[in-house]
Amino acid sequence: MANVTYDLQWRGSINELIDQLETERLLDVSSDGKSWTDIAYVYIRYIQIYRQLEEAYDQVVHPQKRVDLRFTLEACIGRLLEIKYWLVKLNHLHEAVSLDDILLDLKLSPDVLEIPVPQFYTIDRREDLERRNNFLHALMEKYNKTPPASGPPPPLRLPPLAIDEAVLMIQSQERGRQLRTKVKEIRLVKRLQEEELRHQRQGGELLSPDDAATKIQSIVRGFLDRRRMKRIAHNELLFIGMRPPPRDPNEDPLLVEAQNKARRKDVQARNKEEYDNALAPIKKKVKESEGLDMREFVQDKINRWFIENRDPKTGDYPDIPDEADAGSKYIMNPLPKLVVIPEPEEKKKKDPRAEKIAANRAAAKKAKEKARKAEAKQGKGRREEVVKPPEETCPIYFRDHIRKAINTYCTRWQDKDETSNFHQKHDVELVKDAIRPSIFEELRKEVDIEMRTLLENLKEMVIAERAARLGKQGRKGRRGKKGGKKKKKKSGNMALLMMQFLGIGPAKGKGKGRKPRDPTADRSLESLYAELVGNGIIQPCPPRKFSEYVGGYNFLGSTLEKAKITPDPSIAQIRQLMIEYCVLSLGSQFLNEKAPPIKTLLLFGSRRVGKTLLVHAAAHAAGANLFNLTPSNTDGLYPGKQVNLMMHMVFKVAKVMAPSIIYIDEVEKVFVTEKRKAREMAGTELSNRIRKELLKAVKNLVPGDRILIIGCTYRPMDCTTKNDSKNFVNFFNKHIFVPLPDYASLRLLWPALISRHGGSLTHEFDLSTLCHLSQGYTQGDIEQVIGTVLTKRRLMKLPTNPLTVEEITDVLFKLRPVDKESDLVIRDWSLTLPENKKKEEVMKEKAKDEKGRQSRATNRSKSAK
Structure with a gap:
């Protein structure tokens, strides 16, 4: 598509954002739940706007447009996360929000709720990610470490057949082959007999070879002549423009679109490189042409400040504030003077009536307090009024950023004429406007240094003149130096006042306590990273995608909720939650600092339902480092008290090399404190040895660290004691139940996995029956069955011998489905969660x-x- 297409898409998104802000202004976003439907409409609309902005940002090639477009995109993502946070709050803290009835009102399909993964999280960091992966794989080879398995599970190993069963199978196969050969011969003889009988019934004799050849020739010549005339007519229509030219069969539309997008990516890279290379020359040019005026402006301001603040008695000049005190910034933007409004004389006079009323009120208050204490002693104290906490409202931080993005677009790009900028190169005037503040700041610092030197010389001259006049040059010089020191101290106080006024001063209470000692302060980050890789804690993230977690949307969620039945989250909803909670806020520093914070997340469900796949997909989509703190993976590493060093190294490297995901499988073992059960779960070391340091490290995480801890478990009920269960549940900010695939998901899962393994299904394949028979089996079981059935030899026979349901069920029924009792135990445990x-x-x-x-x-x- 052309550049104007994405410009119009950006313009349309801005218009929709304006409408959204107006809609939100008219909404009642209180926490009483009345506005739930309106908030849901706003949420769906923000998803649609986000999809448009993400596509536009991915394909726009103008480097300066991409900067403003990215700011708009991140503001939209942040507002989307705020609306989702409030939507979950109104939904009684249930993460899976059912919007099927609203989609029905809007006449939209569930595909609208699919949130695409932001491509710029990884594409804009492509070079850094490649260097990191190369370094990681080099360390893996150095320490002989194997990456975690990321492919399909191994085929199901069936038990060997007994000799009698093998002989019977061979006999049945051979008898079948002989029977098929005999049937073919019988069919050939029967066809010849039917043909001879047909000729006899017609009463004619068989044609001679010459007559038969003549008849065939006439038919062939007629066919060739008709085809030639059709070709002539087709060429004539092409010549006069009545028929479109034929499309090359090798040019697939999807392939052409992919090639165009790849070409636009190359243009993006070239324009960005030209833009970066042009910054230095433009900056130099602006500095040469406008730098003198900027310097004169700053000098005039400082000179005027000298004159206005000179001591009239002594003639001393004030000191220029230090750079730590904002330098000449303070001179150009001074603190506002506090104006003290004098109290009118009328109020100063005491009113005897007012004094009498105040005395009566004080006496009444004192008597009331005395009576309350007396009643409290007798056990008849009144109830104290319960002060209700302020009602929570929907976060609105990113709403201002959306307004700023709209204003930027309207002032820079809305009315800009780009008819001459066909190749979408950078705009020099916009570059100048962008770099002028930085140039002014550099020149201001240079002028400050020059003016401080000039001021020192001027002060020395004043002191010398005064000393010469009084005849006390040496003593006055020494007093002048002492005075300068005192003034510097005063300047420091002024700096503190300035910082407090601007809101950038140090927070109260900080800096008094001692910082904890860093046991790895003398080691480089590369050595810590290499040690964690050598111990198998840092692992390469398999390139998994959320599209591999196949499943559909639940169309009856709202209906079940109205019937007071809590539905399971659908596969599509789980994909959506993982992208919102694990990718959107983790991949961007700006969003991670300001979006509703999520530090920890729990995935619980039966075995082999795709929990690890979701973790790998989230880490790959966000371009995050993957730390594996699973108890079985760290067993035997850093024994005893060295576990504190391991946790310190993990979180130190994770913060510096953010974004990072810390993955803990079988996380319930970390929170078990019962000694007998902990010994049963333990290997070489106790599984719960990292619990104390883990709680401390998570407590110290602040917004902007870009660290997410994801725990996975299929036995959350193992935390049996009340204290263990409470700590386990409260440790995680979000709890997501990963259920077994339902019928709708199985309808999508079977064809997708068969196609992924190289197979295909025909129209005669009874997919509905297979989905009914496979209910209760997990995604891992189904993929293992397909890998067992579709061997290389079986794939070669697929064109002539299509796949049948019987082949799959023969292998499927040799696996056991998930026990209903174990699944019910997990569901009963989920009822203890705060949201339920x-x-x-x-x-x-x-x-x-x-x-x-x-x-x-x-x-x-x-x-x-």
């Missing part, structure tokens, strides 16, 4: 209110009778 408890309380309150309303209606009807 809160929803249960809300449901009870609603039922109580409904019962009260019905009883009041009954009483009114009885009284009316």
Whole structure:
């Protein structure tokens, strides 16, 4: 597509953002749940705007447009995360929000809710990621470490057949082959007999070879002549423009689109390189042409400040503030003077009536307090009024950034004429406007240094003149130096006042306590990284994608909720939650600092349902480092008290090389404190040895660290004690249940996995029956079955011998599905989560209110009778 296409797409997104801000202004976003539907509409609209902006940013080639477009995109993502946070809050903390009824009202398909992974998280960091991966693989080879398995599970190994069973199978196969050969011969003989009988019934004799050849020739010549005339007619229509030219069969539209996008990426890189190379010459040119005026402006301001603040008695000049005190910035933008409004004389006079009223109020208050204390002693104290905390509202931080992005677009790009800029090169005037503040700052610092030198010389001259006049040059010079020191101290106080006024001063209470000692302060980051790789804690992230986690959307979620049935999150909703919580805020420093914080996340569900796949996909999409702190992976490493060193190294490297994901499988073992159970779960070392340091490290994480801890478990109920369960649940900010695939997901899963393994399905394949038979099996089981069935030899026979349901079920039924009791135990444990408890309380309150309303209606009807 052309450049103007994406410019129009950007313009349309800006217009929709303006409409969204107006819609939000008219909304009631209170926490009573009344605005849930309106917030859901806003959420869906922001997803659509985000998709448009992400596509436009991926394909725009103008380097300066990309800067402003990225700011708009990040502001939209941040607002999307804020709306999702508030939507979950209104949904009683349930992460999987059912929007099927709203999609039905808007006449939209569930594909609208699919959030694409931002491509610029990895594309803009391509060179850094390549260098990091090369360094990681070099260390893996050095320490003889194998990367984690990322491919499909190995084929199912069936037990060997007994000799009698093998003989019977061979016999049946051979008898079948002989029967098929005999059937072919019988069919050939029967066809010849039918042909001879047909000729006899026609009453004619068979044609001679010459007659048969003549008849064939006439038919062939007629066919060739008709084809020639069609070709002539087609060429004539092409010549006069009545028919479009034929398309090359080798030019696939999807392939052409991919080639065009790759070409635009090359143009992006070239324009960006030209833009970066042009910054230095343009900066030099602006400095030469406008630098003198900037220097004169700063000098005039400082000179005027000298004259205005000179001591009239002594003639001393004030000191220029130090650079730590903002330098001449303070001179050009001084602190506002505090204006003290004098109290009017009328109020200063005491009013005897006011004094009397105040005395009466004080006496009444004192008597009331005395009576309350007396009642409290007798056990009849009054209830103290409960101060309700302020009602929480929807975050609105990114709304201002959206307004700023809209203003930037309207002032720079809306009315800009780019008819002459066909190749979308950078705009020199915009570059000058962007670099002028930095040039002014550099020149201001240079002028400050020059003016400080000039001021020192001027002060020496004043002191020398004064000393010569009084005859006390040496003593006055020494006093002048002492005075200068005092003034510098005063300047430091002024700096502190300036910083406090601007809101950039040091926070109160910080810096008083001692910082914890860093045991690795004398080691480089490369050595720490290499040690963690050598111990298998840092692992290469397999290139998995969220599209591999195949599944559909639940179209009956809202209906089930209205019937007071909590539905399982669908596969599509889990993909959406993982992208929102693990990718969007983790891949951007700006979003991670300001978006609703998420430090920890728990994935729980049965075995082999795709939890590890989701973790790998999130790390790959965000371009994050993957740290594996699974107890089985760290068993035997850093024994005893050295575990504190391991945790310190992990979090230190994770912060410096952010974004980072710390993956802990079987995370319930970390939180078990019961000694007997901990010994049963332990290997060489106790599994819960990292718990104390893990809690401390997570507590010290601040927004902007870009570290996410993801725990996976299929036995969360192993934390049996009340204290263990409470610590385990409260440690994670988000809890996501990964269920077994339902029928709708299986309808998509079977064809997708068969196609991924190189197979295909025909129209005769009974997919519906297979989905019914495979309910209760996990995604890992299904992929293992397909890998067992579709061997290389079987794939070669697929064109002539299509795949059948019986082949798959023969292998499928040799695996055991997930036990219903174990799945029910996990579901019962999920009822102890805070979101389920809160929803249960809300449901009870609603039922109580409904019962009260019905009883009041009954009483009114009885009284009316």
